[in-house]
Amino acid sequence: MAEKTTQYYVPAGSPWPVLASVGLMLLALGGANFIQQSTDVVNNEGTFGGMLLAVGVIWMIGVLFMWWRDTVKESIGGLHSDQMYRSYSQGMLWFIFSEVMFFSAFFGAMFYTRWLIVPWLGGAGTGAMTHELLWPEFQAMWPVVTAPDGRVTAAMGAWGLPAVNTALLLTSSITLTIAHHAMVANQRGKVILFQAATIALAVAFLCCQVIEYIHAYDMGLTIDAGIYGSLFFMLTGFHGVHVFLGTIFLTVTFLRVLKGHYTPENHFAWEAAAWYWHFVDVVWLFLFVTVYWL
Amino acid sequence: MSDHHEHHAPTGLKRWLFSTNHKDIGSLYLWFSFIMFLVGGLMALVIRTELLYPGMQVVDPDFFNQMTTVHGLVMVFGAVMPAFVGLANWMIPLMIGAPDMALPRMNNWSFWILPAAFALLLSSVVLSIFADGNPPAPNFGWTFYAPLSSTYGPASTDFFILSVHMMGISSIMGAINVIVTVMNMRAPGMTMMKLPLFVWTWLITAFLLIVVMPVLAGAVTMVLTDRHFGTSFFDAAGGGDPVLFQHIFWFFGHPEVYIMILPAFGVVSAIIPTFARKPLFGYASMVYATGSIALLSFLVWAHHMFAVGMPLAGMLFFMYMTMLISVPTGVKVFNWVATMWRGSLTFEVPMKWAISFVVLFTIGGLSGLMLAFTPADIQYHDSYFVVAHFHYVLVPGAIFSMFAAVYYWLPKWTGVMYDRFWGEMHFWNSLLSVNLLFFPMHFVGLAGMPRRYADYALQFADYNFWISIGAFWFGISQLFLLWVLIKACFLKKGEKATMEVWDNPEGLEWTVPSPAPHHTFDTPPIIK
Numbered sequence: 001m002a003e004k005t006t007q008y009y010v011p012a013g014s015p016w017p018v019l020a021s022v023g024l025m026l027l028a029l030g031g032a033n034f035i036q037q038s039t040d041v042v043n044n045e046g047t048f049g050g051m052l053l054a055v056g057v058i059w060m061i062g063v064l065f066m067w068w069r070d071t072v073k074e075s076i077g078g079l080h081s082d083q084m085y086r087s088y089s090q091g092m093l094w095f096i097f098s099e100v101m102f103f104s105a106f107f108g109a110m111f112y113t114r115w116l117i118v119p120w121l122g123g124a125g126t127g128a129m130t131h132e133l134l135w136p137e138f139q140a141m142w143p144v145v146t147a148p149d150g151r152v153t154a155a156m157g158a159w160g161l162p163a164v165n166t167a168l169l170l171t172s173s174i175t176l177t178i179a180h181h182a183m184v185a186n187q188r189g190k191v192i193l194f195q196a197a198t199i200a201l202a203v204a205f206l207c208c209q210v211i212e213y214i215h216a217y218d219m220g221l222t223i224d225a226g227i228y229g230s231l232f233f234m235l236t237g238f239h240g241v242h243v244f245l246g247t248i249f250l251t252v253t254f255l256r257v258l259k260g261h262y263t264p265e266n267h268f269a270w271e272a273a274a275w276y277w278h279f280v281d282v283v284w285l286f287l288f289v290t291v292y293w294l
Numbered sequence: 295m296s297d298h299h300e301h302h303a304p305t306g307l308k309r310w311l312f313s314t315n316h317k318d319i320g321s322l323y324l325w326f327s328f329i330m331f332l333v334g335g336l337m338a339l340v341i342r343t344e345l346l347y348p349g350m351q352v353v354d355p356d357f358f359n360q361m362t363t364v365h366g367l368v369m370v371f372g373a374v375m376p377a378f379v380g381l382a383n384w385m386i387p388l389m390i391g392a393p394d395m396a397l398p399r400m401n402n403w404s405f406w407i408l409p410a411a412f413a414l415l416l417s418s419v420v421l422s423i424f425a426d427g428n429p430p431a432p433n434f435g436w437t438f439y440a441p442l443s444s445t446y447g448p449a450s451t452d453f454f455i456l457s458v459h460m461m462g463i464s465s466i467m468g469a470i471n472v473i474v475t476v477m478n479m480r481a482p483g484m485t486m487m488k489l490p491l492f493v494w495t496w497l498i499t500a501f502l503l504i505v506v507m508p509v510l511a512g513a514v515t516m517v518l519t520d521r522h523f524g525t526s527f528f529d530a531a532g533g534g535d536p537v538l539f540q541h542i543f544w545f546f547g548h549p550e551v552y553i554m555i556l557p558a559f560g561v562v563s564a565i566i567p568t569f570a571r572k573p574l575f576g577y578a579s580m581v582y583a584t585g586s587i588a589l590l591s592f593l594v595w596a597h598h599m600f601a602v603g604m605p606l607a608g609m610l611f612f613m614y615m616t617m618l619i620s621v622p623t624g625v626k627v628f629n630w631v632a633t634m635w636r637g638s639l640t641f642e643v644p645m646k647w648a649i650s651f652v653v654l655f656t657i658g659g660l661s662g663l664m665l666a667f668t669p670a671d672i673q674y675h676d677s678y679f680v681v682a683h684f685h686y687v688l689v690p691g692a693i694f695s696m697f698a699a700v701y702y703w704l705p706k707w708t709g710v711m712y713d714r715f716w717g718e719m720h721f722w723n724s725l726l727s728v729n730l731l732f733f734p735m736h737f738v739g740l741a742g743m744p745r746r747y748a749d750y751a752l753q754f755a756d757y758n759f760w761i762s763i764g765a766f767w768f769g770i771s772q773l774f775l776l777w778v779l780i781k782a783c784f785l786k787k788g789e790k791a792t793m794e795v796w797d798n799p800e801g802l803e804w805t806v807p808s809p810a811p812h813h814t815f816d817t818p819p820i821i822k
Binding site for chain 1: 304308309311312313314315392393394396397398399400402403406407409410411413414448449452453455456457459460463466469470471473474477478479504505506507508509511512513515516518519521522523524525526527530531532533534535538541542545605813816817
């Protein structure tokens, strides 16, 4: 294993992890109270949840900034070894795999709904007309475009904005790969150019997604418009959140490119951001095919 | 290369709060899990006190439901899982000749999320007892089936959901750390098929964790949005289905039970060869059996749902897949027995725990086989037979293996032998009481006593009385362990342990002094 290095860098004690736990606690406590206080499902009078959540977000950003500042210093300070690179890169890949599994839960819910629940509610199998009791206007078709309250919503077509979005994300993956090759070839100008293009495409995607949501709400497709709205907004919403985080990730590594932090041999963080970006791209392709198209 | 490497041994609170040392973090995990074990145990005793006699006497039914719920959550996520992560932290770097875990700061974060998550979860129990109007803690069972948790869940459900998110983050980071450590930090010459079985079982467990914990996060997220944002994942009146919840939950839940038992297999596979003075029988088959169990665990989830109703093909598929798991499990039990066969057996305390693990876990496995038969399961479903089954695999299964591990490695951790008398007391009292506690549950279950009720029909009274007596006895027995631990960890009283501790045990952990120094294997050992 350890061919080149005989010693593995074990960092000294660090205050950031435990402070990050405090941050998560603030996020959870603030988040739960904020959700309860801004909806009227349970009795929670008060307004402190939002405040606490905001404090948690700022706290978390601060702690993660300091934590990663330490790792950046270690990286620039030459403490990283090949073995450490393997640890970091394998860790990142397993993290991305865990994200894939998170999306799988929602994709699984969608296929179960399409293939089993909707036909069953329509009377398949037993012939029982369950929906007659629950939801008189129900029609066993996908997407389910009649909402429980009788509203008729619309299926989100694939060939308008979503197709544009697909093109944007696929192009951004190409520009990022060009930047990656330039990084390895030590062509910093080219990295800057193509990474900037990637970030611009990412921002364009996010803007299009906002327009798409406004469009959906105009057509009556809201998150509470039955199972189609639930799945549509949760799947594309979580994807959008990941695109947003990926954009921040790319922006941070872009700033570090400008500062000259990376070398052709040592640019793990940059690579991790690129992997993350390809991951959100692949998730989008699945979304495009299964949510919008088919 | 080594100048930046020297750390002054940290002291005081900072040592524990800011730690990047796998041994310190391992100790934190182990103590945290022991505290949670006692907290969850007290909840179990509330349940058993109520069930001591028929009729309602101590708590009201809603609080009883809160106790069954939080007992399950605390034991699964607070006691068993962190205990094994603690063992992994302590032992994996020692076993593979690594200086530490691969990602030490993340390791610290994985741990310190847990006290925060459990503070959040347990605060709802504290409020339920002390606050005005007794707002209920989660009361829908640890499986939090929709719509009990979505439509009908109390206000505390949202706090429960976010605490589960935190536990998930902790588990995923811990699992990533284990995989990366094993894949990347092994000493030269430590090939995969030379890894101690504990390392193998943990590697596979970590894989299971990374696959299923995000799915659990998805499930709780859907419950949260169903509760507050009008989604209808689990609401048939909006085109969803409560059964969808069960599918997602058990896709997490079944691998989860292997997450809680595979490291136990690893522990027992370390201990039995030492006291049989023979190498483990069938090492390679153990590795493949563990892998098979892990893969099959993704294909059996719906056996928890036979009573819900599903197509016949589904029932048959999940029944046969479930029964298939008994093959690799049988391989393991066979190998443990074969390891002991004609060995020079001695029965030190860890060996006693390990042997009772093999016997009692097998009882739990056999009742699991009975539950795997779909037509029989429809009869046994939601009865005390199920409670007996999963407590046999979790208490004299997973938890006994933990005890075995603690007695086996305590001299290495602390430098002193455990107190033999109180260790024996702990063992014999636990062994007798655990069977008094859980064995009669098979009978009342088959006779029709349903689980999760605060009361029962009169014909079950005698059995329940003795079950409760067993519960109190088992609970008190754990105080003996507390004393053993205090004596070894804090008072440092006891016979000095040698480097090898036992009679010629196998493994790199026995090549470092007892107690293991703060930093070990700064330069990796060479494995031939």
